[in-house]
Structure formats: structure tokens, C-alpha cells
Amino acid sequence: MSEEKKTTRRGIAAAKSLKKLMADYFYEMDDAAKTGSRKIAWCTSVGPAELLRGMGFLVYYPENHGAMLGATRMSTDLIPYANAMGYSPDICSYLTCDVGSYLQKKTPLTMAYNIESVPRPDVLVFNTNQCRDVQDWFAWYSRELNVPLVGVHTHRDIGDIRAYQIKDIASQIEDLVPGLEKVTGEKFDMDRLKEALGHSRRTSELWRACLEAAAASPSPWTFFDATIHMAPAVVSRGTKAANDYYELLLPELQQRVKEGVAAVEGEKHRLYWEGMPIWGKLRALSEQLFSLKSCVVASTYCNSWIFGQLDPDEPFESMARAYTELFIVRDEPFKEQYITDCHEKFKFDGILFHDAKTCPNNSNNRYGMPERLSKKLGIPVLTINGDLCDLRCYSEEQAKTNIEAFIEQLEER
Amino acid sequence: MTDKQPETRNLKPATPLKSGSSTRNPLFAGVDVGASRTKVAILDAEKRLLGHAVRKSGIDFTETAEICLKASLNMAGALREDVASCVSTGYGRKNVLFSDETKTEIGCHARGCYHYFPMAMTIIDIGGQDNKVIKLDNQGRRLNFKMNRKCAAGTGAFLEEMSMRLGIPLEEMDSLARKSEEMVELGSYCTVFSGTEVLEKIRQGKKVTDIVKGLFFSVIKRVLEMDSLTDRVAMTGGVVAHNPILVEMVEEITARDILVPEYPQLTGAVGAALFAMEDKK
Structure with a gap:
């Protein structure tokens, strides 16, 4: 395998608008926190954001902050402060780095936007569809800031989704309304919820189309690009701003497909990324795979912000379905079939499983899935040990060697 | 420190060239710079192991690889210019300045082992x-x-x-x-x-x-x-x-x-030398 080479890539032009969208998002939030002009809800990434938007909240996502702490590599220094308070190094490193960030009064928002701190919440809203850690995370802030904590408890490890599950989750979401009305001081307006759901549904459609552009060979973009460009689908879900962004990005990707622009020059291998990103190593991994002419064309992670079930005509039920049908909520057979379907669509020739030390719910290598999928799909798999934010759990040299050996293995086929 | 190779089963060492003699036949070097030890193997075109060396990798991988190469060539009774191609492997593979290509240790161990046991x-x-x-x-x-x-x-x-x-x-x-x-x-x-x-x-x-x-x-x-x-x-x-x-x-x-294999510690280096040979063909 030849030495990694520095290479130039044709950047995605829409990135400029992405920067502006993110800056506007944080400035609006910062202003509201300082002036009290709008109520602010903190929400877990797949919490009931549409409801919150529909009730007039600005919505802040601590997981997005965790990803920023990871990407700026501030997280590894901040995690120990939460550990010292009794939050184990083995639990979610989004939680521990975010709490450490609060304790140390350090945030990447300062460097990026000259914003002193994250916005103070008026309410904390979780959904346990991802894991229990999000609830514990928000509970810490609830105690610390004396802010109300509400949430949805999702059924987990689901195969076929049953009517009783949807009914339960829909009721739980609806039950949030009176408490949230107390925070906003305004009556719930169904039309505003439907409007937010409409925006969110459109965002999902556009985001799905963007991701599916990578089915082209060569792929016009990579998983590493998508982890950045997914930001509007995460933080601006339920707003027109997110749709405007993807209305811009999608034609650009389609044009790249038309012109045969390859994200990875001379694309030889197509891979699937299963599990969390290693936020502090996105660039290093992207560059290594680029030098090995290997493109990560699809991932479970980026697909997790597609909420195809949202329907303004069935607000609460469709939210319940959308939040429940997610990969992370489902059982092993569903997950295997999901990746099998992705294989059919994206035609990848290997799977990289990231075993994130502090994220068991999003590490799908732990119950024999790599071996089963390798056999079923007839493609090799590799597990990389690491973490989303805690780089103490990551051996870069070992990961690089493993990836290089994996590509050698693909070349022998 | 030189690591003495212990006696092992299946030991079938190639006949070394007479001390001091030099071959003009092309030779192939494999350098395995491991986290603990650096290993070098010199093969001839018939895949015979003519020279080898093992040293602690230490803190200067480049220098240790150089020392191992010299010792191996000396054992083979060969000169540096006889080496037609070299592949390096192991954690320090990119620190070997004289190698023509790098391969992972996983690939080289596989290649070396298959050479001894083609199955x-x-x-x-x-x-x-x-x-x-x-x-x-x-x-x-x-x-x-x-x-x-x-x-x-x-x-x-x-x-x-x-x-x-x-x-x-x-x-x-x-x-x-x-x-x-x-x-x-x-x-x-x-x-x-x-x-x-x-x-x-x-x-x-x-x-x-x-x-x-x-x-x-x-x-x-x-x-x-x-x-x-x-x-x-x-x-x-x-x-x-x-x-x-x-x-x-x-x-x-x-x-x-x-x-x-005959020298278990050299398996990766032998595999690297075999890759060097294949690359030259």
C-alpha cells in the first residue's frame, strides 16, 4: 500500500450557505437566551422537535454540542471533569464532555461564533429512543439549572412496530403539551404543529435524496461530508431554513453525479460506516480512505435523520411512528435487513463497524452482526475500536493499520 | 542487543552463501518494524532465506531498520546494491527510508505464513x-x-x-x-x-x-x-x-x-520480502 498522499478535492459549494445557516441558528439562540425574546427548549436529537417548533420554542440540541466538542477535540480534556463528579468514563461521552464543558465554562461556540456559552434552557425534553443516557444527561441539567424536565419513554428493541406502541408514544407526546404550554404561556396551536411537521417531512425527503445521490458510482460525496452537511437536518428540523439549504445542496450533488465528479478520485472501493462517527478523527479518517481510493458511501448514522413517516394530517401518530421506526430503536433482525437493503442500493463492498466504547446502543458489532452480515452479503467487515468523543479510547495507529489492511484485503478479492 | 533465534520445528534454513562472498543475483528485502522488535529477511529469487536479523526497535526505527538490513546482508554475504526491491511493514513501516513500498503487518504475516503452508x-x-x-x-x-x-x-x-x-x-x-x-x-x-x-x-x-x-x-x-x-x-x-x-x-x-514456520518471528519480514519480489515481477 503506498504512502498516503495529500490530495485536493473539489469542495461542495453549498458549504458556504451551511456556515451561514449554522451561524444564524446559534446567534438567534444566543440572542433569545440573553433577551428572553423566545423560549428555548433543549431537545435530544430524535426528541419531539416538531412539537417544540410548533409551540414556538427555539430548539437547542446538546448532542450537536457534544459532536462539536468532539470535532474540535475539546471533549477529551473536558470528560474527566464529569468523571470526577461520578459520571463514569464508560457512559455516553456526549454526556460527559457536555457536562465537563458546562463545568469548565468552555464551549466551541466561543471559537466558532464568539458566543460565550450555550443558551440557558427554559425546558428540557428528551426521548429515550436512542438510549437512557439522554435522560440522565438532561436530568443533570434539570437539577443544576432548576429547569423542568419532560420526556418520552420509547419501547426498545422493536421488530414489527405494533399499534399499541404507536398509541402509547403518541399519547406520551400529546401529554407533553400542557406542561410545555405552562413554559411558553401560550395555548397549543395545531396549525403551527402541522406547519412544522410539513417542513420536517420535506427536510427528510430532501435529506434522503441527498444521501441517495451516493448510490452513484463514483459517489459525489462521502459519509464524512454528510456528517457535516447533516447539521441543518439536525438543528433546523421543522423549519423552512433546513429545506432551503437542502434545496441548494441536492441539485449540486445531482450535478456532480451527472458530471461524474468523484468525491474520492479514482474510487476503487465503496464502504458502509456502521455506528457513530469518531468526531475528532473525521478528517484523518477521510484523508486516509481518500488516499486508499475508498469511499464511504453510506451510513446508518446519517440515515438516522430521515423521518419519512411524518405526516401533518396525523400529527401525534406520525411523530410516534417516525421516532419509533428508527434503526436504533429496532431489533437485530430489522437492523440486519436494513443494512442488507442499503447494500442493495449503495453497492458497497465492505462494512466498517465502529465499536464506540461509550455508546453501546449505537455500536452494532457486539452481538455477532458483523459476522452474520459478512456471511449473508458475502463481503468483508472490519470493526474499529474507538469512541464518538473520548479519544482516550482510540488508538489511531491501530485503527489506521486495520483500515489499510482491510483495503488490502478488498484488493485481494 | 541481538535477539537469538531459538530452535523451532520445521526448521529448514536455506544454505547461506559463503561468508564474504557476494551474489549478483537480485535479492529481496522485507523489513518488519514492530512495536517491540525490528526484523529483516533477505530472500533470493528462489525464495530462499539468505539472511536475517532481529533487533529491539528502540526509539529510532529508521536507524534500527538500517542496522538490521546491514546485518542481514552481511549474513547473506550480499551487498546493498544486490537488493532489487524492498517492502517494509509493521508499526514503523513508514520510517524505513530505503523501502520501495509499505504493506500492513496483517498482509505480510498472511503472505509469509502462506509461503510456508500453502493452504x-x-x-x-x-x-x-x-x-x-x-x-x-x-x-x-x-x-x-x-x-x-x-x-x-x-x-x-x-x-x-x-x-x-x-x-x-x-x-x-x-x-x-x-x-x-x-x-x-x-x-x-x-x-x-x-x-x-x-x-x-x-x-x-x-x-x-x-x-x-x-x-x-x-x-x-x-x-x-x-x-x-x-x-x-x-x-x-x-x-x-x-x-x-x-x-x-x-x-x-x-x-x-x-x-x-521455520522462524516464527520473521514471518512478517519474509512476507514483506515476498511482496517485494512480486512487485518487481
Whole structure:
């Protein structure tokens, strides 16, 4: 395998608008926190954001902050402060780095936007569809800031989704309304919820189309690009701003497909990324795979912000379905079939499983899935040990060697 | 320090050239800069091993690779310009300034092992700081591989740490373990916790010979839990080279005959030299 080479890539032009969208998002939030002009809800990434938007909240996502702490590599220094308070190094490193960030009064928002701190919440809203850690995370802030904590408890490890599950989750979401009305001081307006759901549904459609552009060979973009460009689908879900962004990005990707622009020059291998990103190593991994002419064309992670079930005509039920049908909520057979379907669509020739030390719910290598999928799909798999934010759990040299050996293995086929 | 290669089974060394003589035939060098040791193998076009050397990798990988190359060429009675091509591998593969190409140690161990045993097999490589389990098909193609996870349990580093704690020279551990009458079992994953367990066993009055055998058994457990064994099984690596009792213990536990190349520690370097030869063709 030849030495990694520095290479130039044709950047995605829409990135400029992405920067502006993110800056506007944080400035609006910062202003509201300082002036009290709008109520602010903190929400877990797949919490009931549409409801919150529909009730007039600005919505802040601590997981997005965790990803920023990871990407700026501030997280590894901040995690120990939460550990010292009794939050184990083995639990979610989004939680521990975010709490450490609060304790140390350090945030990447300062460097990026000259914003002193994250916005103070008026309410904390979780959904346990991802894991229990999000609830514990928000509970810490609830105690610390004396802010109300509400949430949805999702059924987990689901195969076929049953009517009783949807009914339960829909009721739980609806039950949030009176408490949230107390925070906003305004009556719930169904039309505003439907409007937010409409925006969110459109965002999902556009985001799905963007991701599916990578089915082209060569792929016009990579998983590493998508982890950045997914930001509007995460933080601006339920707003027109997110749709405007993807209305811009999608034609650009389609044009790249038309012109045969390859994200990875001379694309030889197509891979699937299963599990969390290693936020502090996105660039290093992207560059290594680029030098090995290997493109990560699809991932479970980026697909997790597609909420195809949202329907303004069935607000609460469709939210319940959308939040429940997610990969992370489902059982092993569903997950295997999901990746099998992705294989059919994206035609990848290997799977990289990231075993994130502090994220068991999003590490799908732990119950024999790599071996089963390798056999079923007839493609090799590799597990990389690491973490989303805690780089103490990551051996870069070992990961690089493993990836290089994996590509050698693909070349022998 | 020069690491003496122990006697091993299947030892079929190539006839070395007479001392001082030089060959004009093209030679192929494989350099394996491991975390613990650097190994060099020199092959001729007939794939005969003409020269080899092993040194501690130390802190200057480039310099150590250079020293090993010189020693290997000296053993082969060859000159530097006789080397037609060189491939480097191992953690320090990119520090070898004279290599033409790099390959991973996983690929090189697979290539080297298949050279000695051309068949479908599972390779267990126990190195200084990592273990590998590599599965090959009957064409020598890699089907799958796994490296140990973050910790060093089950690697040479574990045995080194324990030899220091027990105050026993590393090279005496194999013979001590052979005197064991009642092996002590150690349960922990972790090198540090195992150290504590060993202290507890000493406190209980267990014999050092039994503890040392228990340490080897612990290494084997860590490795065997990495993957299943399919087809024939081969063992390679410096830890195997210096502690052949490991092979015997694996044979006993798995009820299989284990294949061991002529110089287990050189397997990656030989594989690298074979890649160098193929690249030149």
C-alpha cells in the first residue's frame, strides 16, 4: 500500500450557505437566551422537535454540542471533569464532555461564533429512543439549572412496530403539551404543529435524496461530508431554513453525479460506516480512505435523520411512528435487513463497524452482526475500536493499520 | 542487543552463501518494524532465506531498520546494491527510508505464513504489542482478520510486564513453565489487574513455576477468544518464537496440530520480502 498522499478535492459549494445557516441558528439562540425574546427548549436529537417548533420554542440540541466538542477535540480534556463528579468514563461521552464543558465554562461556540456559552434552557425534553443516557444527561441539567424536565419513554428493541406502541408514544407526546404550554404561556396551536411537521417531512425527503445521490458510482460525496452537511437536518428540523439549504445542496450533488465528479478520485472501493462517527478523527479518517481510493458511501448514522413517516394530517401518530421506526430503536433482525437493503442500493463492498466504547446502543458489532452480515452479503467487515468523543479510547495507529489492511484485503478479492 | 533465534520445528534454513562472498543475483528485502522488535529477511529469487536479523526497535526505527538490513546482508554475504526491491511493514513501516513500498503487518504475516503452508488456515500471531488472528482461504487470500483491542492483554508486553514483576528474566519463562506441576489460573483481562492477581498468588504460597505457566495460559485465553479457529492453525510471532511452550499449550487446549514456520518471528519480514519480489515481477 503506498504512502498516503495529500490530495485536493473539489469542495461542495453549498458549504458556504451551511456556515451561514449554522451561524444564524446559534446567534438567534444566543440572542433569545440573553433577551428572553423566545423560549428555548433543549431537545435530544430524535426528541419531539416538531412539537417544540410548533409551540414556538427555539430548539437547542446538546448532542450537536457534544459532536462539536468532539470535532474540535475539546471533549477529551473536558470528560474527566464529569468523571470526577461520578459520571463514569464508560457512559455516553456526549454526556460527559457536555457536562465537563458546562463545568469548565468552555464551549466551541466561543471559537466558532464568539458566543460565550450555550443558551440557558427554559425546558428540557428528551426521548429515550436512542438510549437512557439522554435522560440522565438532561436530568443533570434539570437539577443544576432548576429547569423542568419532560420526556418520552420509547419501547426498545422493536421488530414489527405494533399499534399499541404507536398509541402509547403518541399519547406520551400529546401529554407533553400542557406542561410545555405552562413554559411558553401560550395555548397549543395545531396549525403551527402541522406547519412544522410539513417542513420536517420535506427536510427528510430532501435529506434522503441527498444521501441517495451516493448510490452513484463514483459517489459525489462521502459519509464524512454528510456528517457535516447533516447539521441543518439536525438543528433546523421543522423549519423552512433546513429545506432551503437542502434545496441548494441536492441539485449540486445531482450535478456532480451527472458530471461524474468523484468525491474520492479514482474510487476503487465503496464502504458502509456502521455506528457513530469518531468526531475528532473525521478528517484523518477521510484523508486516509481518500488516499486508499475508498469511499464511504453510506451510513446508518446519517440515515438516522430521515423521518419519512411524518405526516401533518396525523400529527401525534406520525411523530410516534417516525421516532419509533428508527434503526436504533429496532431489533437485530430489522437492523440486519436494513443494512442488507442499503447494500442493495449503495453497492458497497465492505462494512466498517465502529465499536464506540461509550455508546453501546449505537455500536452494532457486539452481538455477532458483523459476522452474520459478512456471511449473508458475502463481503468483508472490519470493526474499529474507538469512541464518538473520548479519544482516550482510540488508538489511531491501530485503527489506521486495520483500515489499510482491510483495503488490502478488498484488493485481494 | 541481538535477539537469538531459538530452535523451532520445521526448521529448514536455506544454505547461506559463503561468508564474504557476494551474489549478483537480485535479492529481496522485507523489513518488519514492530512495536517491540525490528526484523529483516533477505530472500533470493528462489525464495530462499539468505539472511536475517532481529533487533529491539528502540526509539529510532529508521536507524534500527538500517542496522538490521546491514546485518542481514552481511549474513547473506550480499551487498546493498544486490537488493532489487524492498517492502517494509509493521508499526514503523513508514520510517524505513530505503523501502520501495509499505504493506500492513496483517498482509505480510498472511503472505509469509502462506509461503510456508500453502493452504486454508487460521494464523495466530502473538507480537510484542498486538495479536492478530488472520483467516486465509486455500489461495492465500485474506478472508478476515482481527487485531486485539486497545489493551495489551495476551501480548508480549503482558509477559514482559510480568517478568519484571516476578524478577524473572524473560528468556527463562519458557523453561520455568515447563516445570509446573499445578498451573495457577489467572482470571483478569487487564495486565494491571493480572499483576495484582499474581501478587495474591505469591502471597498464597503458589510456586513461581505454576504462576508462570498460568501467565502463558492467560495469553492463550486472550488470543483464542478473539476469533474461532477454522481449517489448519498456524502460530507466528516473536512471543511464539521465544516461548514454544505456547504452541504446545494451544495444541493441548484445541486438540489440533499447530503449524509453525521455520522462524516464527520473521514471518512478517519474509512476507514483506515476498511482496517485494512480486512487485518487481
